[in-house]
Amino acid sequence: MFSDRDEFKLAFLKRLEMMSGKGFQETNPNDHFMALGHMVREHISMDWINSNEQYRISKNKQVYYLSIEFLLGKVLVQNLLNLGIYDVVKEGLSDLGIPLEELEEMEPDAGLGNGGLGRLAACFMDSLASLQLPGHGCGIRYRHGLFEQKIVDGYQVELPEHWLKNGHVWEVRKNDLAVEIPFWGRVESHFRDGRLTFSHLDAEYVTAIPYDVPVAGYKNGTVNTLRLWSAEASPYPAGRDILKYKRETEAITEFLYPDDAHDEGKILRLKQQYFLVSASLSAIIKQYIDRKGVINDFADHVCIHINDTHPVLAIPELMRILIDRFSLSWEEAWDITSKTICYTNHTTLSEALEKWPVHLFKPLLPRIFMIVEEINERFCKELWEAYPGDWERIERMAIISHSQIKMAHLAIAGSFSVNGVAHLHTEILKEREMNDFHQFYPFKFNNKTNGITHRRWLLKANPELSSLISNAIGDQWIHHPDELERLSGFLNDGAFLQQLDMIKQKRKEQFAKRIWEKQQIAIDPTSIFDVHIKRLHAYKRQLLNILHIMHLYNRIQDDRSFKFYPRTFIFGAKASPGYYYAKKIIKLIHTVADKISRDPVARECIQIIFTENYRVSLAEEIIPAADISEQISTASKEASGTGNMKLMMNGAVTVGTMDGANVEIYEKVGTNGIFIFGLTAEEVLRYQQQGGYHSAEYYHHHEEIKRVVDQLVDGFLPDGAEEFLPIFDSLVDGNDQYFVLRDFASYAAIQEKAGEVYQKRDEWLSMSLKNIAYSGYFSSDRTIGQYAEEIWGIHPVPNFLAK
CATH class of the missing domain: 3.40.50.2000 (Glycogen Phosphorylase B;)
Structure with a gap:
């Protein structure tokens, strides 16, 4: 497409003016993004065509x-990196006074x-x-x-x-490859030429239109295809209400996971x-x-x-x-x-x-x-x-x-x-x-x-850390992520650990700046960033996390001289629209956050941030800034988890149960690379099969537990006793399906230990680097291989x- 920044600038300006119909000075960031996006997609297209032709002639499976x-x-920067043109484009745009970061923001x-x-x-x-x-x-x-x-x-x-709303710059609509999909109707069977045949009659058809998105490999010329199907109306069936048919057809590809609480949603x-x-x-x-x-x-x-x-x-x-x-x-x-x-x-x-x-x-x-x-x-x-x-x-x-x-x-x-x-x-x-x-x-x-792709979650999301790694061990880790293990040679290298610390601190400051700009909340970038980002579900136990925060608040209330290292608890999660209980937990997190923010003593040690509309691009900002990775699902319930791998790869240390891939992280980093607590999977499964767990015993016989659980309904929180009654009932009367109360004391103890180790900076930084070094195994390259x-x-x- 272009060999240097000057060639890029000429091509970009020409494309920008052709697409926008405006002079450069009149264009806006969205014009710039669309022009660059189309240029990059065209650059990909020749390799895309050639890859498909290569597959055709090779006859490979x-x-x-x-x-x-x-x-x-977001795909723009990842494509620039994979095509090997990131530096040329960034420098060329900079010459024109256009920050590449600004264009990345324009992409939804x-x-x-x-x-x-x-x-x-x-x-x-x-x-x-x-x-x-x-x-x-x-x-x-x-x-x-x-x-x-x-x-x-x-x-x-x-x-x-x-x-x-502004289209999707990466997709190509393929009308000629449309497919008709039948629903409803009836089936008739017939014998023809001695065999039974079937005819689907009176079906209602929906047209599936493919939109192809190129997926470029890292600097290798290979471009595969992600085909996405969109539902559109076929020729209208006789006797149907045309508007109703059109609405029902378009609903098929309108939303992910429509509410299936009723038959209409199930259908x-x-x-x-x-x-x-x-x-x-x-x-x-x-x-x-x-x-x-x-x-x-x-x-x-x-x-x-x-x-x-x-x-x-x-x-x-x-x-x-x-x-x-x-x-x-x-x-x-x-x-x-x-x-x-x-x-x-x-x-x-x-x-x-x-x-x-x-x-x-x-x-x-x-x-x-x-x-x-x-x-x-x-x-x-x-x-x-x-x-x-x-x-x-x-x-x-x-x-x-x-x-x-x-x-x-x-x-x-x-x-x-x-x-x-x-x-x-x-x-x-x-x-x-x-x-x-x-x-x-x-x-x-x-x-x-x-596994996770280290090219997005390390190379793209954390360029400063990527540069530090490449300067230390070369850049072959980008192609062969198991090479990251060579970083284990720096676990006791004070100068390297100091550089690692500086990079983490920079990312924390960047995230603190973002929170101020988006939510007008000032957070302390020198505090421990304790991160819990994942889908909101009871088994993932965001509830355990927030109950523990309430426990910390109680300790401060009981003893105003009680001090611990300041900690910022960062949550990011969406609850399924019909998941009433999960939504109550989101409300609880915000209610506790508001109460603590109003206490002049507690807020010096505890801050709670709930990041609205958690998504991939937001994760790319949070993960490089994280110190602690919360992976606290009930053992045996999380199939694997991949957030644990992303956070590990960026130097966060896991606080977690022996669940999912946490077990394999533990096997890689050992007891001095992870903080493990709680029931094992075998213990949970034994409780579920044989019984023997009675949450009421933990509620009645553990003062700290009873106190935080009662605070859900006794007026301690300003939203009234009824607001969090469903959570209270699930823990006490519902026998605590996910063993929150059973693991509470163990979780509190390991959190205290993590805070103590964090203050021993060389030990903590060595733990952090060990996690990065052994994260290469969790690359999706290994999984896909x-x-x-x-x-x-x-x-x-x-x-x-x-x-």
Whole structure:
């Protein structure tokens, strides 16, 4: 595109004036962003075309990653880094008086995801391209994302996320590849040429329009594709209210995770999921047939990965296509399907394993229901042959039982691989949650511990730390993150640790400045930044954190001479719109924050910051500034976590339970690199299976616990006794499902220890550096390498056509 900053400036000014129709002096930052974005996308396009051509001529196997979420964040700077033009562009813009940071601010976070599931998918896309692996994403183009979070008087309020109001500069609409998706209607069967055939009649069709987004690898010429589908009205069905049909159609891709508390919301979620898989599979098979011409060896050339249960309908949909369009027998179709599709499980929570009522599923997806029903019949027959007379086991494992379709069961039955996302999580799946299936299919289960792309979460998010690392050990860690382990040679290097400290302090000051500008709250950048950023859910135990803060406040009230090292508690979280309990916890955090801010003594030691509308770009500001990483989920409940890895990679020290990937972090950094507390997974599971935990005992027999729990309802907080009664009831009368009271004393003790170690600066900084040094294992490059070799069977395809 350009060889130096002067060439860039000329090209940029020309593009800016052409696009805006204005002279340079009249243009604004959004004009600058759009012009630069289009230039960068065009720069990517040639490698994008060449990568696709290379895949076509190489005939290598390709993987398609189906996910309901892809939490990309902002893409501009990441693309500049991956293309190797960051410095040229930044310097050229600076010459024109345009800060690159200002243009980055103009780019909205893409509203395509919510939490770890979506961010994992985005990290995987980066690693696939950076490792030159032929892998593409398939998702949904949500017009309004999940929601934009506003906090009003301490309450979460949800607003539409208008991330597309100025268009999306990175996408390319492909009208010619539109797909028609059928819903409702009825199915008729006929015998033709000696075989049974099926016709879907009177269906209501929705048009799926693909928008392709390029995903550039790091300085290697490889560009893969993220295809996002948008729902639009087809030719209007006869007899339908046109406006109602249009509204219902557009609702399919309007919001991520519509509220499914009622049947209408359940139907909309089902529509989303079938819309995603039907459109994606249609496009995948068309591309494959255009290349190969025959369907029989499909599984040798295509792998379809389903990220959690949302895309599980890919299994019956692939069966439908193979049987109804390609006239394969059931046995032939099942052989291809069960060799093509693999499944990642992301939860041990039974309530998170999707189940769909037959009375909703059957009329909406009549042909798919027939296939699911047949899969279930054949699967149950296999179970009967393996376990004759064991009706209880067969009932537990059936795909359809008690008028519900169990999507996780369908995923396991129809996939050739089922993986967990951390060693502990996989063992819990195998030995407990999915033990019946593991006994039946032991060869299917495997572990792939999650990872994060270090190119975003270190190289992009923390350039100062990245420079320090490269000056010390060279820059090969960018391509080979395990090289970070060489930093362990500096654990006792006082000069290096001092530089590390200075970088952390700079990032804390930058974040404090941001909080002042956005929230008009002055925070102490010399305090400990104690960070708890993740989706708001009871098992993640933001409640434990805020109850402990109340406990600290009580100690100050009891003894005004009590002092501890000042700490700023930083929260970031969205609660699902229908998750009443989680919203109460958000309100509690704000209420406690307000009470402490009004106390002239307590506020000198404690500050609470709740960052509104937590998202990827905000995480990129918080994580480099963090000192303590709160990973305090109830042991056995967090499948893996990836926030723990991002914070670790930036030198934060984990305070956490032995849960998810915390276990593997502990194995890497040892007892002097992490602060562990609380019940183990085995202890939690034993309580749940055998009983024996009585939260009332902890409430009545531990004075500190009783005090903070009572303060929820005794008038201590200004919002009244009724406001937090649901939380009180869950802890005392509801027997504290997530063991908050059981772990309270252990958590308070480890927090006190962490504060003491923080004041021993060399010891703390050595802990911090140890975490950075051993974080390379948690790169998504390692994870994707394992998926590619052990599950997908794909290999690197260098882009020899790249310029």
